[in-house]
Amino acid sequence: MKQKVKILLFGTGAVGSFYAGKLSQAGALVSVVARSDYSVVKNSGIKIKSIYGDFHFIPHRVLKSGADYNDVPDFIIVATKVLPEIDICDLIKDTVKSGSSIVLLQNGIDIEKGIAMAFPGNEIISALAFVCVSRTEYGFVDHQDYGRIVLGSYPSGISSKVIILEELFRESGLPVESTNDVIAARWRKLLWNAPFNPLSVICNGADTGELIQHNDIRKLSEAIMKEIIIISKADGHPLDESLIRKNVEDTEKMTPYKTSMLLDYENKRPMEVEAILGNTLTLAGKYGINTPHLETLYALLSIINKKNLS
């Protein structure tokens, strides 16, 4: 009998629960580290309402801390927010064993470097979720739209472990894609996130439809995307200029929705200001690129985030 793939999830928010649940459906032995929702998940698992079919995700084990795992995970999936106050290396350090691959299923750009340096003997897999999913309460996740996942070895390549993960996702019925250049995929996702996530918050809680209909905001989002494209080129993962127009047109066609950053803001949760904008500006600075629009958004979002949490 083929041995089951052992997976340990950190971060039982909407994205982590959904994708880990799908891997469990595909036959992996998925354990989870839960914090505030520990007793709910321990007692009842996670009920997932999904456009692909509802299911009940009962983790193999539910732990309070990585230190309780006492096993060798094939994959450690990190699906926490990327925030200055979350030390991911410290969070996972007791569970990283020889042969464990660390999967970063998170937002933002250039988020892998610190983890890769802290665990030089372990493979880092970078993953991007294109999904509309929210945790309605502890132990309940609502998957409303999309679901595609893109993954690749960091900084590049498609390892055998990436292929194992890809096949599990495919078996679970999700649209999945592995890529040789996962950093380029991050830039591609950032091209939309960098304007529209911050703007939805700064413009007083505007949904994507309101933003794109407003002429000056559409032009501003284009100017921001232009800056991202220039940085992506300097970073060696050039995005094509035509993607600006495509992003605008796609946004015009979308059913208007509130971005994840706006949901965080409205729920008084910290926003991923650094992962989305701060890291981008650090790279721009490194390459000597002038980014006045991104800098303005960063300054505004930083103070709004601070005020929102105080």
Next chain:
Amino acid sequence: MKQKVKILLFGTGAVGSFYAGKLSQAGALVSVVARSDYSVVKNSGIKIKSIYGDFHFIPHRVLKSGADYNDVPDFIIVATKVLPEIDICDLIKDTVKSGSSIVLLQNGIDIEKGIAMAFPGNEIISALAFVCVSRTEYGFVDHQDYGRIVLGSYPSGISSKVIILEELFRESGLPVESTNDVIAARWRKLLWNAPFNPLSVICNGADTGELIQHNDIRKLSEAIMKEIIIISKADGHPLDESLIRKNVEDTEKMTPYKTSMLLDYENKRPMEVEAILGNTLTLAGKYGINTPHLETLYALLSIINKKNLS
């Protein structure tokens, strides 16, 4: 006996009521056109609580419309907001007679041109109020701080009518100054207003103290001021670069307060987005100047203003 100076005020908001009241104290015959507050002002005048001493401003006449004035005003003072929905030429047209000077006691840059073109035979006086004053209810004005007024002939010079007005203000006890280059004075005031008024609104209702303490916002305000200085130079009224530092230091020292734009926002009143930012960007466009920070602020403030009024 010297004939009394006849003044007609449009706009019985805080600024208009305060300065017209002071002119009345100095002996001018000040009539006012009141709208929503007509019956209150007609019956009880305007009670002004002021750091220079409380006083009761009883207008010579209180009118519902300029058409009722039937006299020749020496000065028509326009103290309304500068908003696309207020047609000032139409508002004052019945009262502009030969020899009437039109005094624009308003915020913003390049706000005089349209009025000057509509009334080519009349002198335009441009005036800037540096004052903390608010209308607490109809017929009640609270003057909390400052009070200086700067005035000059538009586009330049100090006419005899400017001197008459200056002397009346001085008699009333206000700090007053006439200037040969009132457009330069407008640029100087805009240098503070263009960053801090919009930022106070966009940053979720931050007072001046919160704004200036936040490092990224302080840097952003400096970048915005830099753009204003470049436009002022192209416009022939060059501001000195050292004013950026002075504005920052002054703002650090100020008792923190909410900007007038923020008060408008909080009270769901239209904000002077065009007078402060829109006209500035029009001039920048005319001179071919790149203004990414101002453009970003303009786009954000436009949509926030629209959402706030809807």
